[in-house]
Structures are given as structure tokens and as C-alpha cells.
Amino acid sequence: MSKEERDAGMIARAAKQASYALAASSAEVRGRALLAVADALEARREAIFAANAIDLETARREGLAAPALKRLRFDEGKLRDVCKGLRELAAMDDPIGHEQLRTELADGLVLTRVACPIGVVGVIFESRPDALIQIGGLCLKSGNAVLLKGGREALHSNAALFAALEEASVEAGLPQGWAGLLTTREDVNGMLKMDDAIDLIIPRGSNAFVRYIMENSRIPVLGHSDGICHVYIDSACDAETAVRVTVDAKTQYPAVCNAAETLLVHRDVLETVLPGVAKALVEAGVALRCDARAQRAVAAAGIPCSAAAEEDWRTEYLDYVISVRAVDSVDEAIAHINRYGSHHTDCIVTEDDAAAQRFFALVDSAGVYQNCSTRFADGYRYGFGAEVGVATGKIHARGPMGLEGLCSYKYILRGHGDIVADFAQGRRAFTHKRLPTR
Amino acid sequence: MSKEERDAGMIARAAKQASYALAASSAEVRGRALLAVADALEARREAIFAANAIDLETARREGLAAPALKRLRFDEGKLRDVCKGLRELAAMDDPIGHEQLRTELADGLVLTRVACPIGVVGVIFESRPDALIQIGGLCLKSGNAVLLKGGREALHSNAALFAALEEASVEAGLPQGWAGLLTTREDVNGMLKMDDAIDLIIPRGSNAFVRYIMENSRIPVLGHSDGICHVYIDSACDAETAVRVTVDAKTQYPAVCNAAETLLVHRDVLETVLPGVAKALVEAGVALRCDARAQRAVAAAGIPCSAAAEEDWRTEYLDYVISVRAVDSVDEAIAHINRYGSHHTDCIVTEDDAAAQRFFALVDSAGVYQNCSTRFADGYRYGFGAEVGVATGKIHARGPMGLEGLCSYKYILRGHGDIVADFAQGRRAFTHKRLPTR
Numbered sequence: 001m002s003k004e005e006r007d008a009g010m011i012a013r014a015a016k017q018a019s020y021a022l023a024a025s026s027a028e029v030r031g032r033a034l035l036a037v038a039d040a041l042e043a044r045r046e047a048i049f050a051a052n053a054i055d056l057e058t059a060r061r062e063g064l065a066a067p068a069l070k071r072l073r074f075d076e077g078k079l080r081d082v083c084k085g086l087r088e089l090a091a092m093d094d095p096i097g098h099e100q101l102r103t104e105l106a107d108g109l110v111l112t113r114v115a116c117p118i119g120v121v122g123v124i125f126e127s128r129p130d131a132l133i134q135i136g137g138l139c140l141k142s143g144n145a146v147l148l149k150g151g152r153e154a155l156h157s158n159a160a161l162f163a164a165l166e167e168a169s170v171e172a173g174l175p176q177g178w179a180g181l182l183t184t185r186e187d188v189n190g191m192l193k194m195d196d197a198i199d200l201i202i203p204r205g206s207n208a209f210v211r212y213i214m215e216n217s218r219i220p221v222l223g224h225s226d227g228i229c230h231v232y233i234d235s236a237c238d239a240e241t242a243v244r245v246t247v248d249a250k251t252q253y254p255a256v257c258n259a260a261e262t263l264l265v266h267r268d269v270l271e272t273v274l275p276g277v278a279k280a281l282v283e284a285g286v287a288l289r290c291d292a293r294a295q296r297a298v299a300a301a302g303i304p305c306s307a308a309a310e311e312d313w314r315t316e317y318l319d320y321v322i323s324v325r326a327v328d329s330v331d332e333a334i335a336h337i338n339r340y341g342s343h344h345t346d347c348i349v350t351e352d353d354a355a356a357q358r359f360f361a362l363v364d365s366a367g368v369y370q371n372c373s374t375r376f377a378d379g380y381r382y383g384f385g386a387e388v389g390v391a392t393g394k395i396h397a398r399g400p401m402g403l404e405g406l407c408s409y410k411y412i413l414r415g416h417g418d419i420v421a422d423f424a425q426g427r428r429a430f431t432h433k434r435l436p437t438r
Numbered sequence: 439m440s441k442e443e444r445d446a447g448m449i450a451r452a453a454k455q456a457s458y459a460l461a462a463s464s465a466e467v468r469g470r471a472l473l474a475v476a477d478a479l480e481a482r483r484e485a486i487f488a489a490n491a492i493d494l495e496t497a498r499r500e501g502l503a504a505p506a507l508k509r510l511r512f513d514e515g516k517l518r519d520v521c522k523g524l525r526e527l528a529a530m531d532d533p534i535g536h537e538q539l540r541t542e543l544a545d546g547l548v549l550t551r552v553a554c555p556i557g558v559v560g561v562i563f564e565s566r567p568d569a570l571i572q573i574g575g576l577c578l579k580s581g582n583a584v585l586l587k588g589g590r591e592a593l594h595s596n597a598a599l600f601a602a603l604e605e606a607s608v609e610a611g612l613p614q615g616w617a618g619l620l621t622t623r624e625d626v627n628g629m630l631k632m633d634d635a636i637d638l639i640i641p642r643g644s645n646a647f648v649r650y651i652m653e654n655s656r657i658p659v660l661g662h663s664d665g666i667c668h669v670y671i672d673s674a675c676d677a678e679t680a681v682r683v684t685v686d687a688k689t690q691y692p693a694v695c696n697a698a699e700t701l702l703v704h705r706d707v708l709e710t711v712l713p714g715v716a717k718a719l720v721e722a723g724v725a726l727r728c729d730a731r732a733q734r735a736v737a738a739a740g741i742p743c744s745a746a747a748e749e750d751w752r753t754e755y756l757d758y759v760i761s762v763r764a765v766d767s768v769d770e771a772i773a774h775i776n777r778y779g780s781h782h783t784d785c786i787v788t789e790d791d792a793a794a795q796r797f798f799a800l801v802d803s804a805g806v807y808q809n810c811s812t813r814f815a816d817g818y819r820y821g822f823g824a825e826v827g828v829a830t831g832k833i834h835a836r837g838p839m840g841l842e843g844l845c846s847y848k849y850i851l852r853g854h855g856d857i858v859a860d861f862a863q864g865r866r867a868f869t870h871k872r873l874p875t876r
Contacts, residue, residue, distance in 0.1 A: 118833070396833040415809045420814060
């Protein structure tokens, strides 16, 4: 075991220790801590901007591309956004302690189910330093200890932001060690082995990286690797809606997981609707990769396109490229999505609500949409405040994970000397009366 | 890949294929199927009892112990119980399609979150043949395709029960292949590799077996290996409650996961309460393994006990043995439980509600009890109808898993050509209005 793995282990064990007291902390203390962090970030703005300037300078010297530099920048606007986010979180209802179920099992024996934090959550995130505060804030609000591993490019920025988060929250009454900062790839490998101290890992980043995490840890991992989202244009679609939704889903921000990668088109609208959609995509700078039928329809309209190969249906371009395929029915579209998709978010464009219902019931994805862009699949847009990640599995949280996804629950049973022998021997009987939750 | 692994693969892929149609099936069809299975079991009683007689005869010849023979027996009483259970399930509310959340994201753009099945669930269960019908019924009701792997001892019984389950449900309208029967250890190994076809594995059985499953599959696994449950007798306990609860938790059925394995006793009641508890335990046939302080108090009362070693705190006896330890405070009891326990179910015996509250908040277990036996931790006793297993992790279901634990959810977004660009460029704003669910 390397020194880094030992260090990561110490930080994780400290977080585990702190997690018990954090789980028992009051909503007031956690709310006060969120406000204190926002105040601390504002008070330390100059130090934070200076740290960010060092990272930006290094990144420029190393030739980082403009979009990456933009993500790395932490300026007045970003500061304003994260502080606003923290204050909004402080004002939200407490997700912890909420009673989900209350049942009288028998006279005088009452079972309740109460929301509680998961414990220690490890989040591995990309180069945006503002993500550190968003994720740290969500974990704080939900009573979870957190291990934060940010991108190497944001090293100084993350250290400055983390210092504000940690110092202000502990001063406000949170247990020392509730948040830990990890900085190296070795730290990540250390984390993956700490299944006695870490309850959940949420990796964000490249597909290969997320898959590496999922394959190399016994700790539960929630997140997604691929984001292969589909737009299916049904025979009963509105043509203008088809154009609007497809162009937005593909081009509004192509580098992210909820951007569309494949367009499926019902054969009945290949000549009527597809040419308009294809034209708008090409005008927006998108290259089309079509199957034979779609290619004929697009080419007949004088729009450039190339031939799609089998691997195109499995490819997340994250770029101005889209694959296009003709289908004979909504069921063929559904079968394609379930076979090649990544269970993230898929949309049907149709005015036929029965077709939409079938699509909703049979498409096996976290988000199923009608007549709107797949780009809406996001914790902020869903009204969750923010998200720690997007889960495409079906266990625990699915889709954007906000406060609710960061909670577990426990069963509390209060009795008066109740024993199972009395029930086993017929002296008492279960009533199983559902009571209103409190 | 062996022939068995290929066969298991074919069965799993058929279940995956069936799972889509099953997820879209109506509550009526699923309800009818449950009743049809109950009718078929009754109609085939003689064939089922004959198959069970073969298994019992083999087991007797192989010298199976009496309790195991009792679990293996499927007689009129068991038949009545499983048929009653199926009919009760049929009458329960449909867990699928239930709307959990409804939010207006913006004018005309409504997000809902709707319960849906997990997909394909693989359950590995022990020798009780009635478990096949209970688990199959829970999966059917919750719209999940299921792969059932029972104990080798129950081979003929399981085949007869499975035939009734499968044939009657498919005749009632369920998709062919929704349920699959696996019979060999090789089948299990095949299952563990089918991460493209199986969404969740629930193993029941010995600790070593469950741990083997958890360590050898990339498919999510819910369940528990150890069941080290504690009873903590607080200084503010009622002495009679302490005796009742401890004896029931240890002896009502010692061979199961929710039986108590360790007794913690506050130092203030070592001389007053512990002797009475120890006497009752010994009279019930329980051997005591005590730390030094507890041993002094027990020996002073003339009750036999031996010395506990460190490994006793980590041992699930599943037998008439209990470890006993003195603690200085409720916090020391909590720390012991979180360190040595298995996060299953733990009980505080106290009349001091503040101590109970602290115990509830800080003990990191699926069940936290006050003044009642740990043996209540069970899906039937909790009013869930039955259980497919007990989960001690904190992701997804925790504690006894019934219908709710077999559900996931999906987000449905219905719009009218809504695009993210309008929001990004300030032409529209999110309203995030919480609406009543339907």
C-alpha cells in the first residue's frame, strides 16, 4: 500500500467517524453551516480567485482547449452562483428524519421508516471547481460525510474552495473530518478499497474512467458511463416540433451525456419530416450518418450525409455528429433504444398519446420524454437544486441524483417488551394498521 | 463456457425479453395470474406432494437433520399458506405505475416520477420450497421477471411448484419466459456473468455463500451475509422487559439472521438486572460468553458462564450461545454495535426516551428497536406480505425487502416542443411548481 493510499484511508476513516455525529446533527446546525460556507467563500474571494489564476495559467501553458479553460475558470459569476445555490439549499426542507411510513404492527407496537443519510459518499468529479461546492453542499444538507476528488487541473482552486467549505462548516458545528479532499489518482485507488469506510461512490468523468471505477470496487457505484440518448420521430409527429426538439437535443450542448446521439424516424415520415430535420441539423453544423433508407430520403432532398455502420448505434459522439435510422413502427424504435441505448433519456416526438404511453411503458430508461429535448435531464432543471450525478442503473436513485438520492432510511420499532413468541404461539395477532405519517 | 452456463444465459435472455412486456402489463392481468397460480397449485396438489415425497426420501437417506427436513416438507399446511399469500398479494394495491412526484418545470412542461419494475431479478434461495412461490409471487405482483435458483435438496418439489407458477401465469396472459428455474451451482455462476440481462441478484443462504456472490458479480447484489444483532440493556431499563426481550431475541429461533448474538449491559445494572437475564437465558439452554465485568456479575449470582474472546463480538453463532459485554454508557454500546455489528437490527431496552432517540440516531443499522425483540425484523411481521430478502446495505432497499424494494422508477417528461435553448438564453424561466400527484 502506497503512502497516498494510506493517506486516503486515514481521510476516509475520519469521515466515517464523523458521519455518525453528522447523521444525528440537527437541521438547524446544517442550515447554519451552509450559510457560513457561503459567507466564507465571499470573504475569501481574493484568495480563491488567486488560486484559480494559478490553475488557469498552468492550464494555458499546457495548451488546454478553450472550452476546458472556460470550465476551469472560477470568477465573480461562478462565485455568485455557488453562494446563491448554498443559500437556496439552506432554505430547502430537511431531507433527513422525514417519516416515510408508520404502521401499527400490533397493539402498542409501532413501526416507522425514517429517512437517514447514506453515510460516507465519495464523489469523483471533473475539472469544474464550482462542482466541489455544489456537491459538498448537497452532501452537507443531506447529512452525508463526503470525500471529494477533483480534477488535477483545478488543484489550487479546489484547495482554496475546500478550505472555505471545511473550516466554515466545522466552525458552525459540523464534526471535524466530515469532508475530505483527495487530489491524486492514487487517492482514487485507495478510495476504491475502503469498503468498510465508504458507502457509495459517484464517479463523473469520461466513459472509460467511470467504467474503470465500476469494475474495480466492491463499494456500490451510482452514475453512468455512456449517455446514448435517442430522439424518435413518430409517424404522428408535428413536423415543427420534430425540428425544434432534435436540433436542441443534438446541438444545445453536444459534449454532455444528455445530448442526443441517434435519431430514429418512422418510415411514413422519411420523405415528409426527415428532410426538414436533416436540413436544420446540417445548418447547425451537424454531420449525419444514415442507414440506407434514411440516406435515400436525405440525399433525395439534396442534403449531405454519410452511411452509418453498426457501431454508430453504440457510439456516444459528444460532438456535432448524429446517427439516423429509419424504423417501421414505434415498437421497432423501442427495441432499438433498449438494445443500443444507455438507459439515460429518450424522447418520442408524437401527437399520438397512445404511442407515447407505449414508449413510456416499454423504453427502459431513467427518463422517457414526449415532445421535448433530452437536454432537460438535469438535476437543476428537474427542480432538485443541483445534482451529484446522473444514475442509469435501476437500483436506488435513477436519473439526476439530488438530495433524495443521497438518502437511505432506517426502520424504527418502538415496543413495550413485545416478543415474537407471543405471535408464534397465537397469544397475540398482528394488526398491520397503516397510520398517518408524522 | 459450460453447457449449464449457456443454458442459464438463454433463460436469462428470455427473461430480459419478457421483462419489457411484463413491465407494461396491467394490474388486472398480473392479479389474474396470481389467482390462477393459487388455483393451479391446489389443482396439482397430489403431483406436488409426490414430488416433495421424493425429495424428503432422498434427504432422509442422506441423513439430513430434523430441522432441515422440516423446512423441506411441503404439506397441506404449507400449500394453504402459500395459496393464501398469493390471494392476499392479488388483493394488494398495484406497486407499479404509482406516481411519486409531479412537478411543473415550466408552463406546459410537466415532469412525473412513476414506479416501475426493476426488470430481471435473480433470487437464490435455500431449501424451503414454499419460498419459490412466495418470491415468484412478489416478483409477479411487482412486474419483475425472475430467475429462481432453489436448493438442491428441493429439486423435485421446486420443479413441480415452478411448473404450476409458470404455466398458470402464462396462460393468464403473462409473457412466456418471464420466470426461469435454475437448478445447479453452475447455473449460479452463469447468472453472475449475465450483467446485460439481470438487473439485481438477491442471494439467501450461508454467510460464505452470500459473500461469494457479492464478490463475484458486477450485477448489483442486495441482501446480507452476517446477522449480528444486539440487545443493549440500558441503565434506565425495566428489568422484566430486559428478560423478556433478550430471551425472545436469542431463543425464539436461534438459527436465523435476526436472532441476537451479543448482549450489551450498562455497568449500573450489572448486579441488578443482568443476573435475572442470565438466569433466564441459561434456563432456556443458552451458553454465556462474558467479558470480565459481566463474568464477575454473573458468577457472583451463581450462574455458569465462560470468558469471551475478541472474536466473539464478531461471531454469528446461530445457536444457543450469546456473548455478553459490560459498557459504561449508551455511547459505548452504540460504538460497539457500529464497530462489530452487521447493520441488521439492534435493540435498546430502556424507559429513557432520550437514550432511545440517541440510539436510533447513531446506530447505523437497518432496524433500530426500543423494548422489543430483534426477531420482529421480517417482511411478514412488518406487514409487507412477505420478503425476498433482508438488505443490510444502504443503497436502494434496506431491511426486509417486499414489493417496494422490487420497484425502481422512471421520470416522464411531457412537453410541446420545449427546448433547453429557450431557458439557456433567457426567453423562458423554470417555475418548478410542485403539483399534487395523481
